[in-house]
Amino acid sequence: MASEKNQEGMLSPYRVLDLTDEKGQICGKLLGDMGADVVKIEPPGGDPARRIGPYYHDHEHPEKSLFWLSYNTNKRGITLNIETDEGREIFKRLVKQADFVIESFNPGYLDGLGLGYKDLEKINPALMMLSITHFGQTGPYSHYQSSDLIDWAMSGRMYPLGDADRPPVRISHQPQTYLQAGIEAAAAASMALYHRQATGEGQHIDLAIQAAEAQLGDAIWDQTKLIRPRRLGVTAGMRIIINRTWVCKDGGLISWAYMPASFDGVKRNAGLIEWMTKEGFATEYFKAFDWEALDYTSITQDMIDRLEEPTRRFFFAHTKAELLAGAVKYRIFFYPQFTAADVLTDIQLIDRNYWTELEHPDLGEGVRLKYPGAFAVSSEVSPAVTRRAPRIGEHNLEVYQTLLGMTTEDVSRLKALDAI
Amino acid sequence: MAKKMFEGLKIVDFTTVIAGPFITKTLAAYGAEVIKVESRTRPDLWRGEMFGKGKKGMMAMMGLGTEPMKPFNPWMNTSAQFGYWNTGKMSLAVDLAKPEGIGLVKKLVARADIVLENFAGGVGKRMGLGYEDLKQVKPDIIMLSSCMQGQTGPHAEHPGYGTQLVNLVGLSGISGWPDRDPAAIGAYTDYVVPHLSILALMAALDYRRRTGQGQYIDQSQYESAVHLMTPLVLDSQANSRESLRVGNRYPHAVPHNAYPCKPTHADRFLSIGIYTDQEWQSFCKIMGNPAWTKDPKFATLNARRQNEKELDDLVEAWTMQFLPEDLEKRLQNADESIPSAVVKSKEEFYGRTPAIKGRSPYAAPHGAYRCRHEDRWCVIAVFNDAQWESFCRVLGDPPWTKEGRFASFAARKDHEEDLDHLIGAWTKGYSPESVMEMMQAGGVPAGIVSTGEDIMELDPQLRHRHFYRTLDHPEIGEGTYRGSTPSFIFSKCPCDVGRAPLMGEHNEYILKEILGMKDDEVQALIDAEVLN
Known part of the structure; x- marks a missing residue:
């Protein structure tokens, strides 16, 4: 201890x-x-x-x-x-x-x-x-x-x-x-x-x-006197529908939406485009698309559908683990939707020695449970879980x-x- | 006036967006000196025009906008989002790609207590702003790096924002309805993590006071946020259960849901002004070309003006079906755009929408048309038999409450869907406010599902706690700021919120007053384009 x-x-x-x-x-x-x-x-x-x-x-x-x-x-x-x-x-x-x-x-x-x-x-x-x-x-x-x-x-x-x-x-x-x-x-x-x-x-x-x-x-009302509608995040306004949850080969779900360049001035879609092109998923339309001009206030549903169709095929051809590894490699902004079991086995947390295992004689002989560890790692003394409840x-x-x-x-x- | 809580505490802040700035926004409100280091070349995302001035920027962000988005332009002082997350700070605009810039920043670090950063992995170190570098100039410095997944490990460089991190933590998977995609909960982790940062920083300051030691804190926002999931992490290990989203169900309470109510608040209006034939044709098309639009008495502008009263009634019968915001979007996004604007009242229309008002008397239809009320909801949570009995009394003990299928907690759980249906049929007859008042009078936990309007304009409790404050800003203008008093109120330490800085607003003050530099030294930095 x-x-x-x-x-x-x-x-x-x-x-x-x-x-x-x-x-x-x-x-x-x-x-x-x-x-x-x-x-x-x-x-x-x-x-x-x-x-x-x-x-x-x-x-x-x-x-x-x-x-x-x-x-x-x-x-x-x-x-x-x-x-x-x-x-x-x-x-x-x-x-x-x-x-x-x-x-x-x-x-x-x-x-x-x-x-x-x-x-x-x-x-x-x-x-x-x-x-x-x-x-x-x-x-x-x-x-x-x-x-x-x-x-x-x-x-x-x-x-x-x-x-x-x-x-x-x-x-x-x-x-x-x-x-x-x-x-x-x-x-x-x-x-x-x-x-x-x-x-x-x-x-x-x-x-x-x-x-x-x-x-x-969010301060939508404070700044605009508009009431934020439900289901934002799945639709961009009411005019068009953007997919944000993608199904993988093994049934896992990935969150991802193409981001307009105007969001933060960074080419956020580049990594995925590169990966999809390399693996032959990019259609002619997809390859020719002017990503710099992607703008959700003017894009039509047909254009979105034509971009999303190959994307859907791409996600469905890979497992959740492959997609996570690729997201890191290609520096893509997509993340798998983890369950608690996924969090427990995530290699990043294991690599950083995040979990603290505590003995639980109170629950039975030899029972041990893993708990979330340091919420921040300190060069002096890190927060630590040392005692079960x-x-x-x-x-x-x-x-x-x-x-x-x-x-x-x-x-x-x-x-x-x-x-x- | 009493000394402020953090008077004399000095912070150099390289952080951007939310998770970092929220820390310093809070500490600044209690008197800490926060110098936000930014530049044209490395601006805060919120400086971008996308989040630009007031309504237009926010509408674009919501996908409600009509004007095309503009390219990212970091030179914005008008962003309401930036203004919100950076209250009470000073801004130093300095080019960190230049060695003189790094030198300048190190002078500030040498007199600081805390340095905060959220550079992408390794970038700070490469610029010479790593912990080891800064320790050279201030041996007991406390430095906190906050990033998605920590400074080390195989995923340290996986980029993302809080809106993505919620997926990894597992919060997305447990938000929403079981038969649908997860609900988008936004960057929830960005709001949770900063308070853990504050705890770590305050503890580090106390540790430094006792031991003389500074420290480096590597905060993985992922690792901080998994603490929200501990019961499910244990459930997964102990019971091999995979818990997913279950809507509003909760094993410990029934009924436990949001129920539809009668609309409340002021009427809702959309002002519309139609002048040209093209606009009229476009408008008819949006309405679905109902038969009455073909009537010769509406065929020309002059004819429409002749029959304006009748026309207004017909238009209003149609607008009543929709929320004003939705309609505004549809009208403005039409191939032939139709001038329209949401207004709160007919009075506002006549006072404040010159673009449309100015079309009168030459336009028809022309006016503010009543729209559908927003959807209104209340929540009710009944945890035990005593609350259930009170709940039934509030409803006036209708016969169905006495039925066997609702006789015990377990029975009510088994028939939760039927129960929700019956409750919804009752709540529809009342405003959410009156359901809340009736239930609370009977001791039953209940509330309204507040919209932004409710909490900002109408909630008496938040008003009581001075939750909102109005600040003026030279480029954003006057605005009302939520969370101006945090959730916690100290009995002996008041908080005081100042407006956010303009880019580089405090360059001169910081260089001359804080660092004691001479005019010619400052000029040399300006000439070398170090200050930008």
Whole structure:
């Protein structure tokens, strides 16, 4: 483990108390990747995010949620019932020794328990507290019920996504808006740390998931007062249809569209034209086409069809792997549409030692799982995944003994009081 | 005024497009000194005319334009996209192909804390701007390179933008409907990765404070973004499952979808002005030459003017079927182009569309015609029985909600399609705003599917958070900028957004005020065409 190498981690002096549910767990995970000591605090019985699938071997069990395992690596796990008097006192003692508190409760919940920022800053003025909510701590929607689907919709990102003849659509599976917001939260936490080093003061950070996602929407309306129609990306406007997804020999899909030279002044189509010509796929029309003049505002559908026909044959004659290798060789802007399994076997990631394999005795003997590794590689200390996600209360004894000096008896007594 | 968060932090920024500039845009908003190094010979993609001034550039980008695209011209200060991604920065225009240019930039690096770049693989090193070169002039420099797939490995030089990288990461494959091609989610990774860059940079600054060491950070945007996919990566290993796109389905909630609603907002209009017979013939053809167009009372301009009221009703009956933007495109792209423009109201038409207005009183049809309302949607997500009961109450407990096929969560999942159909039939009777309000009053998670208009003009929550700000710019003009307050609001550190720089706007300031160069030294650089 990295900590045993006696090497100073990028954020190793700092401790994080993580109270978040699925809305913010990637934030603490990332701070942990940077070396911070992250203590995940769960209510007795376990965090709600443990009930999010998929599950290991599809066994629905709070210790087997793959969502939980994904975003709680590099954390120690304790249980604590902050709704009891004892629990609150213990939490305050932990806060004295912490640099960050991250939480994602409904606005006002912690204030109601006497654990809001106003209470905690009295205990620890240098504390940096991050609150992650759907809409923010204040404002007309702050108490609205929400979810990933609703945050996505209300950010303006959903309306243009999907097909014109169907409802707007979200990204499937894991809640992407929460991941986006959690990543922004980690950036904000690190910015607050910079401020603290300069001034000595902590502060409260109010992060809204809706705003995180809204920031990323294209600014079409802002700049043109037009509403971006759905299915952009498959059609150029309504006048012509351009193909952007191509089927390969082995059923794989490739994303590619011919780019006009006016896009960035670079001959983006040259590599593919060269390759297709070399292999005899280029028709006379294709060869004679004036690529410099390619312009989607004036080209006709017939012209597009005549360019796409040989292209379709070309893609269909090659496997996904051949096309990826060729794209690198000829420096072409096309990319295969990978699945998770493709990502796992991608030679680029393997070559860069991206994956970190962790042992999972909790899931069975000899079980090992590969996790995404460093999100950036540093010449000093790279972010690293060194610890699998904790089981419920796995580090109770360790944390309560070493941080709060409790005895085994104290811990048993608190358990009996339902505090942990 | 209180000291800004990053006052005194100095950044030399070679990055272009989004993933890099988003980092420095954010840090500049909190007081960092950001010098964007660019040049005529190596401009930011967004400087291009394709993304040119306001509407025209963006329309061309969307494929909605009517004017042919112009060749790439890097000398643009008018691009709204550039203006958006580069707020608060200074611009140094310098030719990096000249040794004096490199020398100048190194002087800036010598006083900087952070250098950012996204040159194509190896280019920085060849120019003498690699980490080892820069460490010579500033031993504790923190340098971050952000590129598609990292500085090393067999695919390091595979070119691309974020719009392509989403495919590799696996995000495309899980976006859209199972029976269709993936939905185009755009350059999603470009928006996720910069915040990881900020985390790495802030941590590096803290590390430098503690140890005195600078560092080099090689950020592969691919490797950063795969963290969004971890549950599916584990699912693939643990359960050998290949997860693809499933529309709006989600195992933990039902109903969980977007539902059609009654149109809301202001009426939508397209102004049309037809003058010549050719235009009239072309217009009739676009309408599909309906029988009434053959009526002699519309045969000539004079006849059409005589029967203008009747003509307007007939034209409006046709325009009502379409969205104004779609129609505008069709009319303008016709072989015989027909003057037309989207307007928000008849009042706007009479005030603000001189090109068409000026044709009156000689044109007919001539006016602002009501079009179809945009499609409006709401989203509803019901996670448990308590929410389901509230949901049914909001609907007024119609008999179908009591049917056995919807009696439990599992049963509702099994009949999700029927359920969606019944809900859609109900939501159609209400505006999305009223569905949201009714559901929220009952404690059911629900919202509107916001358009750009909704979030910019109408969303009270984003307004409450000062999400938009208006900035003036000498060449772009006044514009409203989203994300002016990021998703995070610091209780003690306000943010302050300044406009984007013109190309080379700060050359003189940077050379004279920051580097303390004399007039003749600056003139020598100008004469040698180092500053461009």
